[in-house]
Amino acid sequence: MNQISKIAMPLFIMTLFNFSMSFVDTMMVGRLSVESISAVSSANTPISIMVQIIGTLIIGVQILGAKASANDDREKVIEVYRISFYLMSIVTVLIVVIGFIFSNQIINFYSTEKIMTIAHEYYLIRLIGLIFIPITMIIKTSYDVRKNTKIGLKLIILSTLTNIIFNYILIFGFNLGVIGSSIGTFISSIVGVIYLLFENKRSGTIKIRELLNLSVNDKETFKEIIPINATEVLNMLMDYLGSSLLVAMLTYVSTVSMASGRILTLYLNVSFAIAMNVATAVLILASRGEQPLKNLVSNSLKFAFLILSPIIITFIFAPKIAIRLFSSNHELLADATSSITVLGIVIFVIPFVTISSSILRSKKLNKLNMYITVGSMWLVRIPIAYILIFKMNAEVISIIIAALGYFLTRTIVNLFVIRKVEMNRKVEMNEVI
Numbered sequence: 001m002n003q004i005s006k007i008a009m010p011l012f013i014m015t016l017f018n019f020s021m022s023f024v025d026t027m028m029v030g031r032l033s034v035e036s037i038s039a040v041s042s043a044n045t046p047i048s049i050m051v052q053i054i055g056t057l058i059i060g061v062q063i064l065g066a067k068a069s070a071n072d073d074r075e076k077v078i079e080v081y082r083i084s085f086y087l088m089s090i091v092t093v094l095i096v097v098i099g100f101i102f103s104n105q106i107i108n109f110y111s112t113e114k115i116m117t118i119a120h121e122y123y124l125i126r127l128i129g130l131i132f133i134p135i136t137m138i139i140k141t142s143y144d145v146r147k148n149t150k151i152g153l154k155l156i157i158l159s160t161l162t163n164i165i166f167n168y169i170l171i172f173g174f175n176l177g178v179i180g181s182s183i184g185t186f187i188s189s190i191v192g193v194i195y196l197l198f199e200n201k202r203s204g205t206i207k208i209r210e211l212l213n214l215s216v217n218d219k220e221t222f223k224e225i226i227p228i229n230a231t232e233v234l235n236m237l238m239d240y241l242g243s244s245l246l247v248a249m250l251t252y253v254s255t256v257s258m259a260s261g262r263i264l265t266l267y268l269n270v271s272f273a274i275a276m277n278v279a280t281a282v283l284i285l286a287s288r289g290e291q292p293l294k295n296l297v298s299n300s301l302k303f304a305f306l307i308l309s310p311i312i313i314t315f316i317f318a319p320k321i322a323i324r325l326f327s328s329n330h331e332l333l334a335d336a337t338s339s340i341t342v343l344g345i346v347i348f349v350i351p352f353v354t355i356s357s358s359i360l361r362s363k364k365l366n367k368l369n370m371y372i373t374v375g376s377m378w379l380v381r382i383p384i385a386y387i388l389i390f391k392m393n394a395e396v397i398s399i400i401i402a403a404l405g406y407f408l409t410r411t412i413v414n415l416f417v418i419r420k421v422e423m424n425r426k427v428e429m430n431e432v433i
Helices: 002-030 034-056 059-070 076-101 103-110 115-144 148-174 176-202 219-250 255-288 293-317 319-324 330-362 366-391 399-430
Strands: none
Touching: 002 034, 002 148, 002 176, 002 255, 002 293, 034 076, 034 103, 034 115, 034 176, 034 219, 034 255, 059 076, 059 115, 059 219, 059 255, 059 330, 076 103, 076 115, 076 219, 103 115, 103 219, 115 148, 115 176, 148 176, 219 255, 219 366, 219 399, 255 293, 255 330, 255 399, 293 319, 293 330, 319 330, 330 366, 330 399, 366 399
């Protein structure tokens, strides 16, 4: 468990600080009105999809970069980072341009007429901030794969503190409201990039001029990384499109339901991200082959439940505390409290999903993992939510119940596939003997 905690613990702390920005944003705008929370939710939904599409391109670095680092193959490491940087940059530019051209249509899909103007302004500022993602993730990951997660931790702490300070000043000091929140996030992104560039110049193994060198022929590495990234991007895109469709469904219920959905989704996302931190450690260690798979899975599950247990206990036994952090609106409290109790059960299942998915990735079964994820989303999660919202009028809790069905399906299928792969491997070994 020491190896897992060494990689996952700093990532876990980073996640807390990273999501604290979203928590603080929602808490501060929640003091303005329920409509403000709904506007932030509407704007953040498409932004989250875009961030995940760009961020998913780092998976190739985590897999190939970790192997190259373990073999002390610096030339290969540079090739992996260079290709990933250009891919991420090209995709980011395309997303930002398309996001601007179709901004009205995108926000109209996720919001109501009452909050559309505010949501649109917030969305445009956040969209510009996406341009900092490629260089930020490349430099940060260059430290992560070498098991040096302290740089990423310092980055998140600095960005979070910057975001909190500027949010408060702009939202309440300058009375900019929801727009102040998006500007504060934008400023924190700039501060984060400046810090990483300074740190990379001082102690990094990846030189910026090496990333920008177009004269190097990286065709073989390109052929390796494209299938991994393409599969993961399609996987994440289909998954997040499904998630965004769930948010869009809530727009047909009420503004309060949208606000409740924002809070519950925020808690679900932070729990999933925490579990993904452990899964990232599993992916790195499994790719390196440093310990038996059975021990790795057992220790990672124990570590994940240890970290998530306070959240699960709070949601089940003191749900109102979790909601009051964002708003004291009585209608919102009543709408979200019962749902967050069920969310505690959902979070218990999440580590099984994230860890089993990392095992599939470590075995280069990315395409199969994509089929499982996408199938579970569109054949289980979306239909359940649709039936509960529009046929049974279940409102917000339908989103949580649908999430439970989704995670259970992914877990069961993942475990079945892993077991089958291991059995086939043993049969092959016996045949060789």
